[in-house]
Amino acid sequence: MARKRRIGISTTIPLEPLLAASAVPVDLNNRFIGSENPIQLIEEAQVRGFPRNICTWIKGLYSASADVDLVIGVVRGDCSNTQSLLETLESEGRPVHPFSYPYDRSREAIVDEIEGLCGLLGCTMDEAEQASGRLQELRNIALSIDERRWRELSVSAEDCHLALVSTSDLCSDAEGWEGRMSSILEKNKDTSSQDEGVRLGYIGVPPIITDIFPRIEGSGARTVLFEVQRQFAMPSKRGDWIGRYLDYTYPYDISGRVEDIRTEVKRRRIDGLLHYVQSFCHRQIDDIIFRRELDVPILTLEGNLPGPMDERTLIRLESFIDVLEEGG
Amino acid sequence: MIPELSFLEEMEMGQKLGVDAGSTSTKFAFLKDGRISTSIMDTSRFLYGKMAECLVGFDVVSTGYGRKRIPSARPIPEIRAHTLGVLKSTGLEDFTLLDIGGQDFKVVRVEKKGIRDFHMNDKCAAGTGRFLEKMSAMLGMSMAELGSFRGNEKILESVCSVFTETELISLMVEGATRERLAEGVIFSVYERVRPLLRMFPCDTIVFTGGVSRCSGLAMTISVGLSVDVMVPERSQFMGAIGALSARNVKNPSKALS
Structure with a gap:
């Protein structure tokens, strides 16, 4: 049997064409942060000339892409550094493909983009559509874990985060992914409801701080919303499979994200938000709008290098939780 | 007894003590004859000289970077400690x-x-x-x-x-x-x-x-x-005074210790 092509992705993209074409998605972020020595991967990129003061993820993505057959980078809707990443890889003779979530959020444009993926990988739109049902079934498993988290606290925050964030590439194992989710549920089956504590929502890109969710739990708070991770699982129930990539909030204008967060803050009875931002990322600017538009206390946490939470961040986190516990 | 900790000799066991173990210096606040008294020493001496053990037996509420390095202390976050200290000190x-x-x-x-x-x-x-x-x-x-x-x-x-x-x-x-x-x-x-x-x-x-x-x-x-x-x-000394005056301080959770 021919070896399946391994397709590196820079963030969540429509996975249907990959699954229809029997290609293996490899989320390079997960590959980077889950590697044995992510700091080494950053250094490798810096040795190749990546600047020290640029987003760590981009450097990690670069190094983590070494053994994939093709890199699909999202050049609009995620991170503009990705364009330079793709051009760098291309200049080194690596196959790359730019994908864009359209600025105008139009169906025509997203269909064009998805057709582009189908053409690239060698499948038809019909075949992609056929793959969509099973894909959403899998994503819905992660969404059900998210429900258990915020409704009952009967799944740990860390496991909920991992379940949601892994929907971007199904751990490069679409067949075995459901089994992984069953393991999470099995592991948590005896988890009794924890003390309520302050209920926090995590907004922003997935964290580079490796122990952030256990740290939050250890500080006496409960994370009950994982904004972008949940979006990776395409929670929108409206429309068809293509429509889900238009309802997906993360790559489009911030008003959609604000609306989604506002709804979930109310539904999940959230007391405060943690806005995670990556050093040197343009999304740090979003903080202004979140603070203006969301009527709930916000603590902004910045991460740069992968690793456990530093003492300074912990002090800020504990102070925030303390203030929320005291009712402001 | 270390000079900076000599005040402990005049305190009763179980008496409340506020400690702010900051990045440079560790500050202490305690009541003496009904008034707040203070003391200070280098944090490196305090932590690496194992002097935190001298505080065992007192009702210690701690804050600052070293707040969790003091045996039996109940830590509180810095923002609360410093604010309480100012409220207490200024009115x-x-x-x-x-x-x-x-x-x-x-x-x-x-x-x-x-x-x-x-x-x-x-x-x-x-x-x-x-x-x-x-x-x-x-x-x-x-x-x-x-x-x-x-x-x-x-x-x-x-x-x-x-x-x-x-x-x-x-x-x-x-x-x-x-x-x-x-x-x-x-x-x-x-x-x-x-x-x-x-x-x-x-x-x-x-x-x-x-x-x-x-x-x-x-x-x-x-x-x-x-x-x-x-x-x-x-x-x-606002952090230490705030720690001294803090009420409803929880015992440290296992996850934090």
């Missing part, structure tokens, strides 16, 4: 707290005795006590002398402590006077905290922490922002 109910310590600064907006919002510096210690220590050494001045200067204008361009050292050397070579450079250093600290203070506009700023002893900086802030800057008595 004010509405103010913006500026605390500049050894390696951090915090700005807390307090309204009707409650914490409304706060900011702490992140990822960079420029403008903190360590920065001033470095600069005073470079200028051949004591901290007290450096802290007496008032900054009026921007002289140093860099936003980084390390680069500022380089810049200082260049200006020295060009013939700038020590006094002018000292004014520049103070002004650069003011510029560092100014945006945070402007986020919480208020008529009264309560300035605490080790750096609050720099009277020239307090004056620079007051003139620059047209506000009253109040430096309470024992301004370096």
